Amino acid sequence: MKIRKTAEDILIDVISYAVMGLFGLITLIPFLNIIAKTFSEDWAVVSGKVGILPIGFQLDSLEYVITSSRFLTSFLVSVIITVAGTALSILLICVTAYPLSKKKLWGVKGVMILYVFTMMFSGGMIPNYLLIKNLGIYNTLWSVILPGMINVFNLMIVKNYFESIPESVEESAMMDGASHTRVLFTIVLPLAVPTIATITLFTAVNYWNNYMGPMLYINEPGLKPLQLYLREIILEQSDAVLSSQSVDDQLNISSEGVRSATIIASTLPILLVYPFIQKYFIKGIMIGSVKG
């Protein structure tokens, strides 16, 4: 059945494609600009001629960034925080969500209220800061890894998924004498792989992007993750700092080029996992919004 388009149809088509296309373009332009600045010749960057396409081509800025020891150190710190934090957090969330998914279990409702309340009310910046100091984990990577381990939103997503698994699946295993721990790890978790993959990616992105935590709790230069390093680079307004780092004269790089290259290099991991996140996050959000 083919319906002729009315003027109204055309109007809606034009508006929707134009507005969304325009916003898509606006989203892309800062990326294109920063990529262009990374690869343009230094004179073009300094004289402010670079738009969304590179002028000339060089890899020196990027090479300078990814071979600098400060960048590599902070990159490694970020990788450690992200991998350790995500692994521990997902394990903790799964183990916590499993008993909480047993609706008939006494006390589950009360415990859930304890968790949900923390979504609405929190101690805030200073009490958290003092806690980290008192625990003696200030200036250690634990100060960034531990506080974010239980994300209540993720906990609810996993709990809701566990609740949706038919009881009969678990009961048959229990008949054979398996313990709850065994059921969780051999039967329930394999079923929940897509859900767990979703929250794993979200958690990893959160750890990678975390700025406030390390800003408050880490002072030691060698332990600063990438976001803190990137912040310092962005703040370095003039060439002064860069020249004091004895940039090789043969390298034709500008501080603006280095800044752009640092942004690119620290965003690359996110861009690489983004296609995988995208596959899952719509589903994740939908689970959350149905229940939440």
Next chain:
Amino acid sequence: MKAAATAPARRTDTKIGKRQQPKCLKCLKRYPDLYLMMIPGLAFLILFKYVPMYGLTIAFQDFNIFAGITGSPWVGWANFEKLIGSSEFYQVFTNTLLISVYKLIFQFPVPILFAVLLNEMKNMLAKRTIQTVIYLPHFLSWVVVSGLFTSILSTPSGLLNQIITALGGEPIAFMMEKSFFRSVVVTSTIWKDAGYGAIVYIAAITGIDQEIYEAARVDGAGRIRQIIHITIPGLSSTIVLMFILRLGQILNAGTEQILMMYNPVVYEVGDVIGTYVYRMGIGKMDYSFSTAVGLFESVVGFLLLMSGNFLCRKLVNRSIW
């Protein structure tokens, strides 16, 4: 510090426990392993969420880091009196409200518009491509986003100023100009989160029964009337819900974002409660006063959320939990 904070939690346990003790004991005996599995999570919850809540009591003390919470003298409401009397706080409070309200007016409707427009795009390839692009900035940190914006808005060589100069205008130092700072904050929020924010509404649109559209078409309703009479009403309860969640955050104007973007030149228009707490607490080590400011923010946010949720249940029969 630890023992004191676990006390309230334990108290609620025993209260419920007394009423249903036999059942409780039976449960514990039957499923000890299930209860054991709850312990690590609860330990983390208490240590990293409830202990800081207990730490809020320093708002009522003249806290001394060497004396600790137990040794510091109590001062009652003195910190809050100082807060209400402070002209600096008045400025910060005004900035917070202004930026939040601007975000509410200019940012909040955008994801709804996007969801409606995306729903009208019938070419799946174009729709998917645009979705992929506009969701992306949400996954970048504020450090990166502020880097991108600093680069675009810098003087005189930033992209936007190149365009302004090409059109014959004078370059503008957007990040350094008081009159532009709040606009930059709101715009960058829209750039980062408006696309991603549409997902919730897209999910709600998916839930609308297609037969209603079918029936409307048969009755001769055009696409504009379908949007007004089917899509928007179908979104209304989600809109109310999201609005309430946003309302609970009204005193959080985006601490991390503003911390990344502001500088002493624009403190007057850009300093918000979150950044003020950071500057007073961590910068000047005035722990008690900054905690009082933080507690004020938390309590107001909590009350707004609760009353909003109450209204929501009355009005659209949906609640946030």
